[in-house]
Amino acid sequence: MTRAALLQGTLDLLILKALAAGELHGLGVSRRIEQITDGTFGPQPGSLFPALHRLEEAGWLTSTWESSENNRRAKYYRLTRTGRKQLGEETENWNRISLAIARALEA
Amino acid sequence: VVSRLHSLWRNIVHRARVDRDLDDEIRATVDLLVDENVRVGMPVQEARRAARIALGSPESMASQVRDIRAGAFCDVLYQDARHGARLLLRNPLFALTAIFSLAICIGANTAVFTVANRLLFRDPSGVPDPDRLVDIAPTRADGRFAEPVLSYRMYADIRDRVTTLDGVYGYQLDAGAMSLRGPAGAERIFSTFVTSNYFAVLRIQAALGRLFGRLDSDRPDSTPVVILSYPFWTRRFNADPAVVGRTLYINGQPLTVIGVTPADFQGLSIVTADVWLPVSLAAMLTREETAWMRLAVGGRVRPDVSFSQAAAEVDAIGRCIQAAAPRLPRTFGSRREDGGQGSLRLVGASPIPAVVRVAISGFLALLTGIVTLVLIIACTNVGGVLLAERQFAGGKLPCGSQREPDARGSSGSF
Numbered sequence: 001m002t003r004a005a006l007l008q009g010t011l012d013l014l015i016l017k018a019l020a021a022g023e024l025h026g027l028g029v030s031r032r033i034e035q036i037t038d039g040t041f042g043p044q045p046g047s048l049f050p051a052l053h054r055l056e057e058a059g060w061l062t063s064t065w066e067s068s069e070n071n072r073r074a075k076y077y078r079l080t081r082t083g084r085k086q087l088g089e090e091t092e093n094w095n096r097i098s099l100a101i102a103r104a105l106e107a
Numbered sequence: 108v109v110s111r112l113h114s115l116w117r118n119i120v121h122r123a124r125v126d127r128d129l130d131d132e133i134r135a136t137v138d139l140l141v142d143e144n145v146r147v148g149m150p151v152q153e154a155r156r157a158a159r160i161a162l163g164s165p166e167s168m169a170s171q172v173r174d175i176r177a178g179a180f181c182d183v184l185y186q187d188a189r190h191g192a193r194l195l196l197r198n199p200l201f202a203l204t205a206i207f208s209l210a211i212c213i214g215a216n217t218a219v220f221t222v223a224n225r226l227l228f229r230d231p232s233g234v235p236d237p238d239r240l241v242d243i244a245p246t247r248a249d250g251r252f253a254e255p256v257l258s259y260r261m262y263a264d265i266r267d268r269v270t271t272l273d274g275v276y277g278y279q280l281d282a283g284a285m286s287l288r289g290p291a292g293a294e295r296i297f298s299t300f301v302t303s304n305y306f307a308v309l310r311i312q313a314a315l316g317r318l319f320g321r322l323d324s325d326r327p328d329s330t331p332v333v334i335l336s337y338p339f340w341t342r343r344f345n346a347d348p349a350v351v352g353r354t355l356y357i358n359g360q361p362l363t364v365i366g367v368t369p370a371d372f373q374g375l376s377i378v379t380a381d382v383w384l385p386v387s388l389a390a391m392l393t394r395e396e397t398a399w400m401r402l403a404v405g406g407r408v409r410p411d412v413s414f415s416q417a418a419a420e421v422d423a424i425g426r427c428i429q430a431a432a433p434r435l436p437r438t439f440g441s442r443r444e445d446g447g448q449g450s451l452r453l454v455g456a457s458p459i460p461a462v463v464r465v466a467i468s469g470f471l472a473l474l475t476g477i478v479t480l481v482l483i484i485a486c487t488n489v490g491g492v493l494l495a496e497r498q499f500a501g502g503k504l505p506c507g508s509q510r511e512p513d514a515r516g517s518s519g520s521f
Contacts, residue, residue, distance in 0.1 A: 026132065027139045045136070045162045050175045053129075057176065059110030065131075070142055075132045 011043060011051050013094060016060065016079065016087040025074035026052060052077060060086050118176050129172055133165045194493075205489045212482040219478050223471040226377065226459055233372035235310045236407075240456035241414070243275070243404045243421055247449050255280060255460030256401040259386060261428065262302070263325075265404065265451070268424050271417040273409050274308035276301065277402030280460065282380040285392065288356035296339070298357070299380035300389055300400065303329075306368075308407050309375075315340070316351035316366030319385055327397055329387045333362040337370040339381035357382070358392045376403065377458045405456055418453040425451030 018024065018032040026049060034042045043051075055061045060083030068074045079087070118125055137158050144154035162168065173179060195202035230237035243265060245253045257265075259277065266275040282297035303325050306318035314337055323329055333355060335344070344350045354361045362384075373379045389397045408417045429449055454461045 025139065026136050027143075046168055046171055049133070049136075049168055050171045053172050054175045057111060057114040068139065072135065072138055072142065073131075074135045074139060075128075 010041075010094075011047065012055060013087070013090045014041060014043070015048075015051060015055060016083060016090065019061065019077055019079045020084070020087060023076045023078040025068065025076050027074075029077065055083070059083075114176070118179075119181060125176075126169075126173075129169055130165070133162075133168055137162060137165070201492065205492070208485045209482075209489065212478070212485040215478040216475075216482055219471070219474045223475065227457070227468060227471065231373075231375050231456065231458070233311065233369055234375075237456065239408045239410070240309075241272075241406055241408055241417065241453045242456050242461055243406060243451050244454060244461040245425070245449060246452050252452070252460075252462035253449060255403060255462050257404050258398070259325075259400040259402055260398050262402050262404050264428055265421070265424055266302075266304075268427070269406065269420060271409055271412040271420045272406035274304050275404060275406040276305040276308045277386070277400075277404045278302070278305055278375060279400070280376050280403045282378045283393065285357050285382075286359075288359070296357070296381040297378070298382045298384050298392075299374060299376070299378075300384050300386045300402075302402070303385050303387070305383075311368060311372050313366040314369040315348060316364070318366050318368065319383075323385055323387070325385065325387050325397065327387050327390055329385065331360060331362045331388055331391065332365045332385065333357065334365060334383040335367045336374075336379065336381055336383065337368055337372070338379070340367045343381075355382075357384075360388075360391055362388070375405065375456065375458060403460060414453065421451045421453050425449070 014033045014037070015029055018029050018036065021032075024032060026045070029052065030043055030045070030048055052061065052063075056063055056077070060080055061077045062080055063075050063077050065073055066076050140158035140161060141151070141154045144157050145151060149157065173182070195205075231240070234240065243257070244255065245257060245261075247253045257277070262275070262277040269275055278301040279299045282299050285296050285298045286293040287296045288294075301319070303319045303323040306313075307320060311318060313334075316334075318334055319332075323332065335350065340346060340350065350364050351366060353364050355364060356362075368383065384392065386397050386400055386402070389395050389400050408414060428451075452461070454464075457464065459467050
Protein backbone atom coordinates (compact mmCIF):
# COMPACT_ATOMS: atom_id res chain seq x y z
CA MET A 1 0.00 0.00 0.00
CA THR A 2 1.67 3.19 -1.14
CA ARG A 3 0.82 6.36 0.66
CA ALA A 4 0.46 9.57 -1.25
CA ALA A 5 2.22 12.67 -0.02
CA LEU A 6 -0.29 15.11 1.33
CA LEU A 7 -0.91 18.21 -0.70
CA GLN A 8 -0.29 21.44 1.07
CA GLY A 9 -3.42 22.37 2.99
CA THR A 10 -5.28 19.13 2.46
CA LEU A 11 -4.34 17.81 5.89
CA ASP A 12 -6.46 20.51 7.54
CA LEU A 13 -9.39 19.59 5.33
CA LEU A 14 -9.02 15.87 6.07
CA ILE A 15 -8.81 16.51 9.83
CA LEU A 16 -11.95 18.65 9.75
CA LYS A 17 -13.73 16.01 7.68
CA ALA A 18 -12.59 13.19 10.00
CA LEU A 19 -14.00 15.06 12.99
CA ALA A 20 -17.27 15.98 11.24
CA ALA A 21 -18.86 12.71 12.36
CA GLY A 22 -17.94 13.11 16.02
CA GLU A 23 -15.15 13.59 18.52
CA LEU A 24 -11.92 11.61 18.25
CA HIS A 25 -8.51 11.55 19.91
CA GLY A 26 -5.32 12.21 17.93
CA LEU A 27 -4.68 8.60 17.04
CA GLY A 28 -8.35 8.19 16.19
CA VAL A 29 -8.14 11.10 13.74
CA SER A 30 -5.19 9.41 12.07
CA ARG A 31 -7.05 6.09 11.81
CA ARG A 32 -10.21 7.77 10.55
CA ILE A 33 -8.29 9.56 7.80
CA GLU A 34 -6.72 6.27 6.74
CA GLN A 35 -10.16 4.69 6.74
CA ILE A 36 -12.02 7.39 4.79
CA THR A 37 -9.26 7.70 2.19
CA ASP A 38 -9.00 3.92 1.82
CA GLY A 39 -5.49 4.03 3.15
CA THR A 40 -4.27 6.53 0.57
CA PHE A 41 -3.34 9.01 3.27
CA GLY A 42 -1.91 8.17 6.68
CA PRO A 43 -0.69 11.33 8.35
CA GLN A 44 2.45 10.96 10.42
CA PRO A 45 2.10 11.96 14.08
CA GLY A 46 4.85 14.53 13.50
CA SER A 47 2.57 16.47 11.19
CA LEU A 48 -0.80 15.45 12.63
CA PHE A 49 -0.29 16.76 16.15
CA PRO A 50 1.03 20.18 15.16
CA ALA A 51 -1.90 20.47 12.75
CA LEU A 52 -4.42 19.56 15.48
CA HIS A 53 -2.97 22.22 17.80
CA ARG A 54 -2.90 24.79 15.02
CA LEU A 55 -6.58 24.18 14.18
CA GLU A 56 -7.44 24.37 17.86
CA GLU A 57 -5.66 27.71 18.19
CA ALA A 58 -7.51 28.94 15.11
CA GLY A 59 -10.72 28.19 16.99
CA TRP A 60 -11.95 25.41 14.66
CA LEU A 61 -11.49 22.60 17.18
CA THR A 62 -11.90 22.26 20.92
CA SER A 63 -10.40 19.53 23.03
CA THR A 64 -11.31 17.82 26.31
CA TRP A 65 -9.70 15.05 28.32
CA GLU A 66 -11.98 12.03 28.45
CA SER A 67 -11.57 8.34 29.00
CA SER A 68 -11.26 6.19 25.92
CA GLU A 69 -13.11 3.00 25.04
CA ASN A 70 -10.65 0.88 27.05
CA ASN A 71 -10.50 3.19 30.07
CA ARG A 72 -7.47 5.21 29.15
CA ARG A 73 -7.47 8.98 29.43
CA ALA A 74 -7.11 10.64 26.03
CA LYS A 75 -7.50 14.11 24.61
CA TYR A 76 -10.55 14.23 22.38
CA TYR A 77 -10.96 16.80 19.64
CA ARG A 78 -14.32 18.13 18.45
CA LEU A 79 -15.35 20.55 15.68
CA THR A 80 -16.55 23.97 16.79
CA ARG A 81 -19.23 25.93 15.00
CA THR A 82 -16.64 27.97 13.11
CA GLY A 83 -14.77 24.73 12.37
CA ARG A 84 -17.88 23.30 10.75
CA LYS A 85 -18.25 26.45 8.68
CA GLN A 86 -14.59 26.22 7.71
CA LEU A 87 -15.10 22.59 6.62
CA GLY A 88 -17.90 23.73 4.31
CA GLU A 89 -15.79 26.47 2.80
CA GLU A 90 -12.73 24.32 2.33
CA THR A 91 -14.78 21.49 0.79
CA GLU A 92 -16.26 23.89 -1.72
CA ASN A 93 -12.83 25.30 -2.44
CA TRP A 94 -11.37 21.85 -2.90
CA ASN A 95 -14.14 20.79 -5.26
CA ARG A 96 -13.48 23.80 -7.41
CA ILE A 97 -9.74 23.15 -7.53
CA SER A 98 -10.02 19.42 -8.22
CA LEU A 99 -12.56 20.03 -10.97
CA ALA A 100 -10.30 22.62 -12.56
CA ILE A 101 -7.26 20.35 -12.36
CA ALA A 102 -9.21 17.41 -13.78
CA ARG A 103 -10.42 19.56 -16.68
CA ALA A 104 -6.95 20.87 -17.27
CA LEU A 105 -5.53 17.37 -17.44
CA GLU A 106 -8.24 16.16 -19.81
CA ALA A 107 -7.75 19.04 -22.21
CA VAL B 108 -8.73 36.54 15.91
CA VAL B 109 -10.22 36.38 19.39
CA SER B 110 -9.36 32.70 19.64
CA ARG B 111 -5.78 33.41 18.50
CA LEU B 112 -5.38 36.13 21.13
CA HIS B 113 -6.80 33.77 23.70
CA SER B 114 -4.28 31.08 22.68
CA LEU B 115 -1.46 33.62 22.82
CA TRP B 116 -2.47 34.60 26.34
CA ARG B 117 -2.75 30.97 27.41
CA ASN B 118 0.58 30.00 25.83
CA ILE B 119 2.46 32.83 27.51
CA VAL B 120 0.80 32.95 30.91
CA HIS B 121 0.09 29.28 31.47
CA ARG B 122 3.17 27.95 29.73
CA ALA B 123 3.85 25.19 32.22
CA ARG B 124 0.27 23.92 32.10
CA VAL B 125 0.17 23.98 28.30
CA ASP B 126 3.46 22.09 28.13
CA ARG B 127 2.31 19.50 30.68
CA ASP B 128 -0.90 19.04 28.74
CA LEU B 129 1.06 18.40 25.57
CA ASP B 130 3.32 15.84 27.28
CA ASP B 131 0.23 14.07 28.66
CA GLU B 132 -1.34 13.99 25.25
CA ILE B 133 1.73 12.44 23.66
CA ARG B 134 2.06 9.87 26.43
CA ALA B 135 -1.62 9.00 26.12
CA THR B 136 -1.21 8.55 22.38
CA VAL B 137 1.71 6.17 22.95
CA ASP B 138 -0.44 4.16 25.35
CA LEU B 139 -3.33 4.04 22.91
CA LEU B 140 -1.02 2.83 20.17
CA VAL B 141 0.42 0.17 22.48
CA ASP B 142 -3.11 -1.01 23.31
CA GLU B 143 -3.90 -1.16 19.64
CA ASN B 144 -0.81 -3.24 18.91
CA VAL B 145 -1.52 -5.57 21.82
CA ARG B 146 -5.05 -6.06 20.55
CA VAL B 147 -3.78 -7.32 17.19
CA GLY B 148 -1.71 -9.91 19.05
CA MET B 149 1.72 -8.38 19.67
CA PRO B 150 3.55 -9.15 22.89
CA VAL B 151 3.53 -6.11 25.20
CA GLN B 152 7.25 -5.50 24.87
CA GLU B 153 7.08 -5.68 21.08
CA ALA B 154 3.95 -3.48 21.04
CA ARG B 155 5.69 -0.79 23.07
CA ARG B 156 8.69 -0.80 20.74
CA ALA B 157 6.53 -0.59 17.61
CA ALA B 158 4.55 2.28 19.07
CA ARG B 159 7.72 4.20 19.82
CA ILE B 160 8.94 3.67 16.28
CA ALA B 161 5.64 4.73 14.77
CA LEU B 162 5.39 7.91 16.80
CA GLY B 163 9.02 8.98 16.72
CA SER B 164 10.63 10.69 19.66
CA PRO B 165 8.18 12.45 21.97
CA GLU B 166 10.64 15.32 22.33
CA SER B 167 10.76 16.13 18.64
CA MET B 168 7.00 15.87 18.38
CA ALA B 169 6.51 18.20 21.32
CA SER B 170 8.90 20.73 19.83
CA GLN B 171 7.11 20.52 16.48
CA VAL B 172 3.83 21.34 18.19
CA ARG B 173 5.45 24.14 20.19
CA ASP B 174 6.81 25.72 17.00
CA ILE B 175 3.36 26.27 15.52
CA ARG B 176 1.81 27.66 18.68
CA ALA B 177 0.76 31.27 18.83
CA GLY B 178 3.53 33.20 20.49
CA ALA B 179 6.22 30.71 19.54
CA PHE B 180 8.28 33.72 18.51
CA CYS B 181 8.12 34.93 22.13
CA ASP B 182 9.98 31.83 23.24
CA VAL B 183 12.59 32.40 20.58
CA LEU B 184 12.87 36.05 21.54
CA TYR B 185 13.28 35.18 25.21
CA GLN B 186 15.97 32.64 24.45
CA ASP B 187 17.80 35.03 22.13
CA ALA B 188 17.74 37.72 24.82
CA ARG B 189 19.17 35.29 27.37
CA HIS B 190 21.81 34.17 24.93
CA GLY B 191 22.72 37.80 24.23
CA ALA B 192 22.98 38.66 27.91
CA ARG B 193 25.24 35.66 28.51
CA LEU B 194 27.52 36.69 25.63
CA LEU B 195 27.85 40.21 27.02
CA LEU B 196 28.58 38.98 30.55
CA ARG B 197 31.25 36.63 29.25
CA ASN B 198 33.14 39.45 27.54
CA PRO B 199 32.65 42.66 29.54
CA LEU B 200 35.27 44.62 27.59
CA PHE B 201 33.48 43.96 24.34
CA ALA B 202 30.16 44.69 26.00
CA LEU B 203 31.39 48.02 27.31
CA THR B 204 32.80 49.02 23.92
CA ALA B 205 29.59 48.11 22.15
CA ILE B 206 27.39 49.84 24.71
CA PHE B 207 29.61 52.93 24.71
CA SER B 208 29.69 53.34 20.93
CA LEU B 209 25.96 52.75 20.60
CA ALA B 210 25.28 55.16 23.46
CA ILE B 211 27.28 57.92 21.79
CA CYS B 212 25.43 57.46 18.50
CA ILE B 213 22.03 57.33 20.15
CA GLY B 214 22.98 60.42 22.17
CA ALA B 215 23.95 62.29 19.00
CA ASN B 216 20.63 61.36 17.40
CA THR B 217 18.71 62.50 20.45
CA ALA B 218 20.62 65.79 20.58
CA VAL B 219 19.99 66.62 16.93
CA PHE B 220 16.35 65.68 17.23
CA THR B 221 15.95 67.79 20.36
CA VAL B 222 17.36 70.85 18.59
CA ALA B 223 15.25 70.27 15.47
CA ASN B 224 12.13 69.67 17.53
CA ARG B 225 12.68 72.81 19.56
CA LEU B 226 13.46 75.05 16.59
CA LEU B 227 11.05 73.77 13.99
CA PHE B 228 8.14 71.99 15.57
CA ARG B 229 7.47 73.43 19.01
CA ASP B 230 5.26 76.38 19.79
CA PRO B 231 6.88 79.18 21.80
CA SER B 232 6.62 78.22 25.45
CA GLY B 233 4.51 80.17 27.87
CA VAL B 234 2.52 81.97 25.18
CA PRO B 235 -1.25 81.43 25.23
CA ASP B 236 -2.95 80.46 21.96
CA PRO B 237 0.29 80.36 19.92
CA ASP B 238 -1.45 79.00 16.81
CA ARG B 239 -2.64 82.45 15.85
CA LEU B 240 0.77 84.09 16.09
CA VAL B 241 2.36 85.07 12.80
CA ASP B 242 5.64 86.56 11.66
CA ILE B 243 5.63 89.41 9.15
CA ALA B 244 8.58 89.17 6.80
CA PRO B 245 9.59 91.42 3.89
CA THR B 246 9.82 89.83 0.44
CA ARG B 247 11.68 90.86 -2.70
CA ALA B 248 10.15 91.49 -6.09
CA ASP B 249 10.62 87.80 -6.97
CA GLY B 250 8.63 86.76 -3.91
CA ARG B 251 11.61 85.43 -1.96
CA PHE B 252 12.11 86.55 1.61
CA ALA B 253 14.46 89.51 1.79
CA GLU B 254 15.48 90.02 5.40
CA PRO B 255 14.55 88.73 8.82
CA VAL B 256 13.94 92.24 10.18
CA LEU B 257 12.18 95.54 9.45
CA SER B 258 13.03 99.01 10.67
CA TYR B 259 11.03 100.42 13.58
CA ARG B 260 9.50 102.96 11.20
CA MET B 261 8.21 100.25 8.93
CA TYR B 262 6.97 98.35 11.99
CA ALA B 263 5.06 101.40 13.25
CA ASP B 264 3.57 101.90 9.80
CA ILE B 265 2.29 98.34 9.71
CA ARG B 266 1.05 98.50 13.30
CA ASP B 267 -0.99 101.63 12.62
CA ARG B 268 -2.55 100.41 9.40
CA VAL B 269 -3.35 96.78 10.09
CA THR B 270 -6.89 95.83 11.10
CA THR B 271 -6.90 92.03 10.80
CA LEU B 272 -4.33 91.50 13.53
CA ASP B 273 -4.83 91.93 17.26
CA GLY B 274 -1.77 94.09 17.55
CA VAL B 275 1.63 93.96 15.90
CA TYR B 276 4.75 93.69 18.03
CA GLY B 277 8.45 93.97 17.27
CA TYR B 278 11.45 92.50 19.05
CA GLN B 279 15.17 92.39 18.64
CA LEU B 280 16.19 89.11 17.06
CA ASP B 281 19.45 88.81 18.99
CA ALA B 282 20.35 89.71 22.56
CA GLY B 283 22.68 92.65 22.98
CA ALA B 284 25.38 92.73 25.65
CA MET B 285 24.96 95.47 28.27
CA SER B 286 26.81 96.24 31.45
CA LEU B 287 25.01 96.13 34.75
CA ARG B 288 26.61 98.08 37.56
CA GLY B 289 26.80 96.15 40.83
CA PRO B 290 28.49 96.43 44.21
CA ALA B 291 31.37 94.28 42.95
CA GLY B 292 31.89 96.04 39.65
CA ALA B 293 30.19 95.77 36.30
CA GLU B 294 28.61 92.59 35.07
CA ARG B 295 27.75 91.64 31.51
CA ILE B 296 24.11 90.88 30.88
CA PHE B 297 22.10 90.30 27.72
CA SER B 298 19.11 92.39 26.83
CA THR B 299 16.42 92.29 24.19
CA PHE B 300 14.57 95.41 23.09
CA VAL B 301 10.87 94.87 22.57
CA THR B 302 8.04 97.21 21.58
CA SER B 303 5.84 98.39 24.42
CA ASN B 304 2.90 96.23 23.27
CA TYR B 305 5.01 93.03 23.00
CA PHE B 306 3.76 91.39 26.20
CA ALA B 307 0.20 92.63 25.77
CA VAL B 308 -0.18 91.12 22.28
CA LEU B 309 1.49 87.87 23.38
CA ARG B 310 -0.83 87.88 26.44
CA ILE B 311 1.97 87.26 28.90
CA GLN B 312 1.13 87.91 32.56
CA ALA B 313 3.85 89.15 34.90
CA ALA B 314 5.20 86.70 37.47
CA LEU B 315 5.88 89.74 39.65
CA GLY B 316 5.11 93.44 39.31
CA ARG B 317 3.87 94.47 35.89
CA LEU B 318 5.02 94.17 32.28
CA PHE B 319 5.05 96.94 29.66
CA GLY B 320 1.54 98.14 29.19
CA ARG B 321 -0.57 101.11 28.25
CA LEU B 322 1.47 103.37 30.55
CA ASP B 323 4.59 102.80 28.50
CA SER B 324 5.08 104.05 24.99
CA ASP B 325 7.73 103.66 22.36
CA ARG B 326 8.48 107.39 22.50
CA PRO B 327 12.05 108.23 23.53
CA ASP B 328 10.90 110.38 26.44
CA SER B 329 8.99 107.63 28.24
CA THR B 330 10.03 106.47 31.70
CA PRO B 331 13.22 104.36 31.75
CA VAL B 332 12.08 100.94 32.92
CA VAL B 333 13.35 97.37 32.70
CA ILE B 334 11.78 93.92 33.09
CA LEU B 335 13.75 90.95 34.38
CA SER B 336 13.51 87.46 32.97
CA TYR B 337 12.61 84.78 35.49
CA PRO B 338 15.96 82.90 35.33
CA PHE B 339 17.91 86.17 35.70
CA TRP B 340 15.70 87.24 38.61
CA THR B 341 16.30 83.95 40.47
CA ARG B 342 20.00 83.80 39.60
CA ARG B 343 21.02 87.39 40.19
CA PHE B 344 18.48 88.55 42.77
CA ASN B 345 17.69 85.25 44.56
CA ALA B 346 14.05 85.66 43.49
CA ASP B 347 13.72 88.60 45.84
CA PRO B 348 10.22 90.12 45.44
CA ALA B 349 11.53 93.48 46.70
CA VAL B 350 13.43 93.93 43.44
CA VAL B 351 10.40 95.63 41.88
CA GLY B 352 10.89 99.37 42.18
CA ARG B 353 14.63 99.12 42.61
CA THR B 354 16.93 101.02 40.27
CA LEU B 355 19.44 99.15 38.11
CA TYR B 356 22.27 100.94 36.34
CA ILE B 357 22.45 99.47 32.87
CA ASN B 358 25.08 100.96 30.55
CA GLY B 359 25.35 103.68 33.16
CA GLN B 360 21.68 104.70 32.97
CA PRO B 361 19.32 104.33 35.93
CA LEU B 362 16.38 102.09 35.04
CA THR B 363 13.51 101.13 37.32
CA VAL B 364 12.62 97.44 37.59
CA ILE B 365 8.88 97.15 37.04
CA GLY B 366 8.38 93.38 36.86
CA VAL B 367 9.49 89.83 36.13
CA THR B 368 8.33 87.66 33.21
CA PRO B 369 6.88 84.20 34.00
CA ALA B 370 9.23 81.23 34.34
CA ASP B 371 8.05 79.44 31.19
CA PHE B 372 8.31 82.46 28.89
CA GLN B 373 11.59 82.58 27.01
CA GLY B 374 10.86 85.10 24.32
CA LEU B 375 10.19 84.39 20.67
CA SER B 376 13.73 84.19 19.27
CA ILE B 377 16.24 81.43 19.90
CA VAL B 378 18.19 83.51 22.43
CA THR B 379 16.80 84.21 25.87
CA ALA B 380 17.64 87.59 27.31
CA ASP B 381 18.35 88.44 30.93
CA VAL B 382 16.35 91.65 30.77
CA TRP B 383 13.66 93.09 28.50
CA LEU B 384 14.02 96.75 27.55
CA PRO B 385 11.50 99.00 25.79
CA VAL B 386 12.57 100.21 22.33
CA SER B 387 12.15 103.76 23.64
CA LEU B 388 15.45 103.37 25.49
CA ALA B 389 17.43 102.36 22.39
CA ALA B 390 18.96 105.80 21.85
CA MET B 391 19.79 106.18 25.54
CA LEU B 392 21.43 102.78 26.01
CA THR B 393 22.90 102.17 22.55
CA ARG B 394 23.88 104.43 19.72
CA GLU B 395 20.90 103.32 17.67
CA GLU B 396 17.94 105.59 17.04
CA THR B 397 14.65 103.91 17.83
CA ALA B 398 13.32 104.71 14.34
CA TRP B 399 16.09 102.72 12.67
CA MET B 400 16.14 99.77 15.00
CA ARG B 401 16.03 96.48 13.19
CA LEU B 402 13.17 94.45 14.64
CA ALA B 403 11.61 91.12 13.91
CA VAL B 404 7.90 91.80 13.51
CA GLY B 405 4.98 89.60 14.34
CA GLY B 406 1.35 89.78 15.32
CA ARG B 407 -1.67 87.86 16.48
CA VAL B 408 -4.36 87.11 13.90
CA ARG B 409 -7.79 88.18 15.17
CA PRO B 410 -9.98 85.19 16.06
CA ASP B 411 -12.70 86.20 13.57
CA VAL B 412 -10.24 86.61 10.68
CA SER B 413 -8.73 83.84 8.60
CA PHE B 414 -5.03 83.53 8.04
CA SER B 415 -5.37 84.22 4.31
CA GLN B 416 -7.46 87.36 4.90
CA ALA B 417 -4.78 88.69 7.24
CA ALA B 418 -2.08 87.74 4.74
CA ALA B 419 -3.88 89.63 1.97
CA GLU B 420 -4.16 92.72 4.10
CA VAL B 421 -0.52 92.62 5.14
CA ASP B 422 0.50 92.19 1.50
CA ALA B 423 -1.57 95.23 0.54
CA ILE B 424 0.00 97.29 3.33
CA GLY B 425 3.43 96.20 2.12
CA ARG B 426 2.71 97.40 -1.42
CA CYS B 427 1.30 100.64 -0.02
CA ILE B 428 4.44 101.34 2.02
CA GLN B 429 6.52 100.53 -1.03
CA ALA B 430 4.55 102.95 -3.19
CA ALA B 431 4.63 105.71 -0.59
CA ALA B 432 8.39 105.62 -0.25
CA PRO B 433 9.70 105.39 -3.82
CA ARG B 434 12.72 107.50 -3.07
CA LEU B 435 14.13 105.10 -0.53
CA PRO B 436 17.06 103.38 -2.20
CA ARG B 437 15.94 100.04 -0.88
CA THR B 438 12.63 98.98 0.47
CA PHE B 439 12.32 95.46 1.78
CA GLY B 440 15.73 94.67 0.33
CA SER B 441 14.76 95.14 -3.31
CA ARG B 442 16.45 97.88 -5.32
CA ARG B 443 14.47 100.42 -7.24
CA GLU B 444 16.15 99.30 -10.47
CA ASP B 445 14.63 95.83 -10.02
CA GLY B 446 11.22 97.40 -10.23
CA GLY B 447 11.11 97.32 -6.42
CA GLN B 448 7.92 95.30 -6.17
CA GLY B 449 8.70 93.93 -2.74
CA SER B 450 5.97 93.36 -0.20
CA LEU B 451 5.23 91.79 3.18
CA ARG B 452 4.21 88.24 3.79
CA LEU B 453 2.66 86.47 6.77
CA VAL B 454 4.18 83.20 7.93
CA GLY B 455 3.53 81.07 11.00
CA ALA B 456 5.50 82.31 14.00
CA SER B 457 8.78 80.51 14.60
CA PRO B 458 12.06 81.25 16.37
CA ILE B 459 13.73 80.87 12.98
CA PRO B 460 13.20 83.92 10.73
CA ALA B 461 11.33 83.06 7.54
CA VAL B 462 14.24 84.07 5.31
CA VAL B 463 16.52 81.33 6.66
CA ARG B 464 13.86 78.79 7.64
CA VAL B 465 14.32 76.58 4.59
CA ALA B 466 18.09 76.68 4.92
CA ILE B 467 17.99 75.82 8.62
CA SER B 468 15.47 73.02 8.06
CA GLY B 469 17.69 71.64 5.32
CA PHE B 470 20.74 71.83 7.53
CA LEU B 471 18.96 70.07 10.39
CA ALA B 472 17.69 67.40 8.00
CA LEU B 473 21.27 66.92 6.81
CA LEU B 474 22.50 66.63 10.40
CA THR B 475 19.78 64.10 11.17
CA GLY B 476 20.82 62.14 8.11
CA ILE B 477 24.46 62.18 9.16
CA VAL B 478 23.87 61.07 12.75
CA THR B 479 21.49 58.36 11.54
CA LEU B 480 24.18 57.13 9.19
CA VAL B 481 26.71 57.14 12.02
CA LEU B 482 24.29 55.11 14.15
CA ILE B 483 23.86 52.60 11.32
CA ILE B 484 27.65 52.37 10.96
CA ALA B 485 28.03 51.80 14.70
CA CYS B 486 25.39 49.04 14.61
CA THR B 487 27.13 47.42 11.66
CA ASN B 488 30.44 47.63 13.48
CA VAL B 489 29.09 46.02 16.61
CA GLY B 490 27.40 43.35 14.53
CA GLY B 491 30.62 42.71 12.62
CA VAL B 492 32.68 42.45 15.79
CA LEU B 493 30.11 40.07 17.27
CA LEU B 494 30.28 37.84 14.21
CA ALA B 495 34.07 37.92 14.14
CA GLU B 496 34.27 37.11 17.84
CA ARG B 497 31.88 34.24 17.40
CA GLN B 498 33.94 32.74 14.61
CA PHE B 499 37.13 33.25 16.55
CA ALA B 500 35.70 31.64 19.66
CA GLY B 501 34.31 28.78 17.60
CA GLY B 502 37.66 28.06 16.01
CA LYS B 503 39.52 28.21 19.29
CA LEU B 504 37.37 25.72 21.15
CA PRO B 505 39.13 22.40 21.59
CA CYS B 506 37.23 19.24 20.77
CA GLY B 507 34.89 18.05 23.43
CA SER B 508 35.10 21.16 25.53
CA GLN B 509 31.95 22.34 27.16
CA ARG B 510 30.17 24.55 24.74
CA GLU B 511 27.31 26.65 25.75
CA PRO B 512 24.20 25.03 24.37
CA ASP B 513 22.92 26.88 21.37
CA ALA B 514 20.07 29.14 22.33
CA ARG B 515 17.72 27.77 19.71
CA GLY B 516 18.88 24.19 20.16
CA SER B 517 18.08 24.15 23.84
CA SER B 518 14.43 24.84 23.13
CA GLY B 519 14.06 21.37 21.65
CA SER B 520 14.79 19.42 24.80
CA PHE B 521 12.99 19.45 28.09
